[in-house]
Amino acid sequence: MLDVMDSPTRSALSRTLLKEVQTLANQFQQTFGRMPSFMEVCGSHTMALARTGVKKALEGYVRLISGPGCPVCVTDQVTIDAMISLTDGADRIICTFGDMMRVPGSYGTLMQAKTEGKDVRVVYSPVDAVRIAEQHPYQEVIFLGIGFETTIPILAAAIKEAEEKQVHNFSMWMSTKLVEPILRQLLHDGDVSLDGFLLPGHVSMVMGRAHFEFLATEYNMPAVISGFEALHMLSAIRHLLMLALKQHAIVLNDYKSVVNEQGNVQAKYWMNHYFTLCDEAWRGIGVISQSGMDFKKEYDRFNAKVKFSVLTREPRRTKCRCGEVIRGLIDPPQCVLFGKACTPLHPIGPCMVSSEGSCAAYYQYMREE
Structure with a gap:
């Protein structure tokens, strides 16, 4: 069933678009002798494509490939283990987004640490962690900062609040990732044959359409910025198919109600105010140069990697792929x-x-x- 959460009108529009997409996909297969392949690089798109039934409905028509867009998933095992090891220190409160609680480390999880009596708390915003630090001035409060460009400005907002309020017992363990470097890495490696990218609407809201222009100009790769409802995603896939059929490489903004050309200037300002580009390790890929952000040296007082040392063992190997x-x-x-x-x-x-x-x-x- 296609997007049972939609209103009847939007469901009807989605089904009409679905038929158009299937027709265009058939034309592509007749022209090129294979299915078109598009990759989404956003965990929200991955879940939305499955939840709405779009991915299932397009089986046999379009190959939709899930790329490295889930922040927790792309965080390498050594970093996960280090974050869990932070719980071993005395007088510490570890704050995190809920997804991190059950992520398997080599020798345990944050949830297991909590059951063993460690103070690990789920918060909805890193700013909440700053407030916890204010309430517990004699304990160190460490927030685990995982995320892409959508999250980094929120991390910056928490640092801004801690700085303004002079909260000295708050710090952050940064392990952020950036979309552009991983797209370049995927295209450079060439391990997966692609006909276009479905670009994330929320990252594009921060960075702007122009940020992704390199896909067309440097790699001759079509890309469409999309929202997260069935109607949004089907419209974007329809545009991708039309571009692929014409062999026309542009970066199209199909989410203009949210995304503009240059993005959120204020959000980008605060990202670059507190943080600087750094090399980051990606699960299953390795270290990619300048693919994340970490604290500028003048803000090391908020940098948990500088304030605390952790001991990690060799990551446990499993058959997980x-x-x-x-x-x-x-x-x-x-x-x-x-x-x-x-x-x-x-x-x-x-x-x-x-x-x-x-x-x-x-x-x-x-x-x-």
């Missing part, structure tokens, strides 16, 4: 653990835990019983 899933090399069912040893109740890898993970989306909405 999350690294291949997030690169689009395999679909979740191709992992031997999927749906057997690895389930949402007993996850082996982060892609099964996160609400934006490819494996979780497939298990919940596309798995054949």
